[in-house]
Amino acid sequence: MTSPIPYDARPVHPLEYWLSPDLARVSPPNAPSRLRQLADAQGTLAAGWSSAIAGGPVLALAGAFYSATSGNPAAFAVLGPLGAALTALGLSFWKRVRATLPNTDKALITRGPGSARGGIVMVSVLAVILGGILSTFLPAAASRGDGTALVLAGTFLLIVALLVACILVPSVVLGRARQSFRQRVQVNPELRRAVEQDLAVWHDPYGTAGYGPL
Structure with missing residues (x-):
């Protein structure tokens, strides 16, 4: 009776093989892989924080606009620091998310468009309806x-800017998630080590999906 062959955690291919853009081009974009799972999850988290980064200046601009049109500095006194804090918080978490591997055990659901083109279309449609x-x-x-007409026009522009911050900016981040992940793995030694450690121990628990392509 032959003894069972122990599971060998050593990867068949090195990480550079799976990161190859040529390999990604010949693979269907919807084909599952561990690298794509990591990149998409990281991109989803980064997209959420990117909307905070972009939304902060919009809040500050709204405060400045309504303070200028009303003559009351209260709006800017509240929205200015709030916008600055939102941007600072978004930048901090955005950098942290992009430098570490995401937890893929939790499902991340996105409701918005996943590409720059989809984001532009969605913002344009909503802007036309609102206008x-x-x-x-x-x-x-x-x-x-x-001055009511000026307030209305300014409010419209601010809402469009908020749509850009909350819809278009995240959609651009999502659309570039895999390409951006590949670039960061190649230039960030800590992130690369984390991916290489993940490659050394990962195996598909549900099927025969490979570690890549990306």
Whole structure:
């Protein structure tokens, strides 16, 4: 009776093989792999924090605008520091997320578009709808001559800027998640060591998916 062959955790291919762009190009984009799982999960987390980074200046700009149009500095006094804190927090976690391997045991669900093109389309559609609604109030506001039309126009631009921060910016990050992950693994020694350690011990628990391509 032959003894069972012990599981060999040593990878068949080195990490550089799985990181090859040529290998990724000949593989269907929806084909599962461990590297794609890591890149997509990391991209999802980074996308969330990127919206915080972009949303902070929008909050500060909104505070400055409403303080200027109302003559009351309270709006900027509240939204200015809040926007700065949101951007600082987003930058801190964004850098941390991109430098470490994500926990893939938890499912991450995204509701927005996953590419720059999808983000542009979604923001454009929402902006057109919002602009159509606000335009119905613009003639009456302009006839009053008290600056209401300026507030309406400024509010529209601020909402569009918020849509860009919350939809377009994350969609760009998501669309570049795999390419960006490959670049960081190649230039960040700590991240590369973490991926190599993961490669040495990982095996597909559900099927025969490979570690790559990316």
